Amino acid sequence: NAGVTQTPKFQVLKTGQSMTLQCAQDMNHEYMSWYRQDPGMGLRLIHYSVGAGITDQGEVPNGYNVSRSTTEDFPLRLLSAAPSQTSVYFCASSSDEQGGEAFFGQGTRLTVV
């Protein structure tokens, strides 16, 4: 059971480049989320999804797009990377059961130069 898998683990981008961070889960969870983690700021929610075909914005959505075409996958797209998007990105999934906790991927460390 792989849980939540994120790729790549590390990425360096130039300002203005675009890329997609991949996230896949094999637990048949309805809920999936993307967070970014910056020093001293905890985790901040970027986008989330409550099921295939349904997405919504979190706390810091600007500069990011998401889609959810299947239950398993929830990619995060950076349309035009900026240095302010240098961060560690975590994907998480959770079930819709009462009190269901989030399961996290290992993270993607992104540097924008």
Place this chain on the structure above:
Amino acid sequence: AQSVTQPDIHITVSEGASLELRCNYSYGATPYLFWYVQSPGQGLQLLLKYFSGDTLVQGIKGFEAEFKRSQSSFNLRKPSVHWSDAAEYFCAVGGNTNAGKSTFGDGTTLTVKP
């Protein structure tokens, strides 16, 4: 709006000493509360959670937490810390109506002295 405050940015304890990490939350309904641990370069792992029932919950690695509604707190405790407990700890709040979105505190870094 929901929020979480972890008042202590960094805590240092000696190995074998007891530990308490503080967490205060704000949530409009009955909260779901979580504690996660993050080792360097790793993702977050659930230590324990509360969503109903007994207000003292037991988790993995010998951790426990107590939900106190009157104080809006969910403090994490461990009676005897091991060197391997050194990590960053996050408290989070969520609820059944917010579709799995959790709000995280800024984290507390635990250093363990030999």
